[in-house]
Amino acid sequence: MIPLNVRQILRRHNLWPKKQLGQNFLEDDGALEKVVAAAEIAPDDTVLEIGPGLGSLTRHLAQAARRVVAVEIDAALLPPLKETLRPHANVDVILADILQLDLARVERLAPGYLVVANIPYYITSAIVRHLVEAPVAPARMVLTVQREVAERMVAQPDDMNLLAVSVQFYTVARVVARLPAGAFYPRPEVDSAVVRLDIRPTPAVSVPVIDDFFRVVKAGFSQKRKQLRNALAGGLQLEPPQADALLAAAQLAPQRRAETLTLAEWGALAGAWHQRNGAPA
Numbered sequence: 217m218i219p220l221n222v223r224q225i226l227r228r229h230n231l232w233p234k235k236q237l238g239q240n241f242l243e244d245d246g247a248l249e250k251v252v253a254a255a256e257i258a259p260d261d262t263v264l265e266i267g268p269g270l271g272s273l274t275r276h277l278a279q280a281a282r283r284v285v286a287v288e289i290d291a292a293l294l295p296p297l298k299e300t301l302r303p304h305a306n307v308d309v310i311l312a313d314i315l316q317l318d319l320a321r322v323e324r325l326a327p328g329y330l331v332v333a334n335i336p337y338y339i340t341s342a343i344v345r346h347l348v349e350a351p352v353a354p355a356r357m358v359l360t361v362q363r364e365v366a367e368r369m370v371a372q373p374d375d376m377n378l379l380a381v382s383v384q385f386y387t388v389a390r391v392v393a394r395l396p397a398g399a400f401y402p403r404p405e406v407d408s409a410v411v412r413l414d415i416r417p418t419p420a421v422s423v424p425v426i427d428d429f430f431r432v433v434k435a436g437f438s439q440k441r442k443q444l445r446n447a448l449a450g451g452l453q454l455e456p457p458q459a460d461a462l463l464a465a466a467q468l469a470p471q472r473r474a475e476t477l478t479l480a481e482w483g484a485l486a487g488a489w490h491q492r493n494g495a496p497a
């Protein structure tokens with residue numbers, strides 16, 4: 217495929233990239249190929265793309281998949297997008313905010329669909345949450361994100377963070393490529409990376425109530441680098457001895473810091489919190 221000339225298309229349509237919508241268009245063909253290869257798309261797959269922009273990634277997806285559903289928020293991009301996609305009859309473009317879109321109502325998205333996207337960085341966490349918690353979850357997601365965010369997603373105990381726990385609870389996450397800022401137009405201020413998130417058939421740890429699990433995790437990370445007993449006392453409105461009792465029930469030392477816990481240990485803590493509140497396990 218002849219590479220798209222992003223600048224020329226924008227000029228011809230009298231458009232300027234909108235920073236507030238995270239519009240950094242991928243124009244490097246090598247980078248586009250890395251994203252598509254990481255997704256391992258089979259000819260029968262359906263792909264959901266978030267933010268097709270001018271269609272640089274969309275047309276590669278259309279070649280590899282049976283069907284592509286592309287959700288774009290910016291109506292001004294529809295004319296150039298339709299032009300790019302004219303040779304590809306297997307793409308449905310939906311004009312919508314992905315975060316407001318009820319994915320269960322998008323008929324073409326049967327279970328097992330893939331998400332492949334160069335997403336707007338300002339809503340990375342919200343998009344991941346919206347997709348992994350959707351009633352019809354995808355099988356895997358290959359996303360271009362800010363490099364630092366990609367590293368936070370795949371962090372391991374001693375260096376854990378709220379995003380890592382949230383992502384790894386639902387998915388097996390790995391960084392599959394790094395992309396320099398020069399692969400995009402306009403160049404973003406940060407480097408990027410491609411992450412692949414394979415959705416787990418069931419969450420990484422079994423917990424009585426998922427909302428309780430995240431309440432405990434958020435409380436644990438609410439005070440950076442503090443001992444868990446203090447963070448939990450503050451975040452869950454407990455007296456320090458009650459926080460100590462909770463940690464003891466989960467067989468965790470009170471001096472531990474949130475960054476050091478494994479997912480299984482967060483699961484044990486959430487289980488202890490659930491029991492403490494008198495609910496059946």
Ligand code: SAM
Nearest residue numbers: 240241242267268269288289290313314334336
């Ligand atoms: N996929 C294109 C590419 O790689 O060149 C464009 C990627 S650009 C980083 C992000 C795209 O997401 C833009 O087209 C932007 O308008 C769109 N976008 C931003 N916020 C969105 C939202 N909430 N829902 C859907 N699309 C959104």
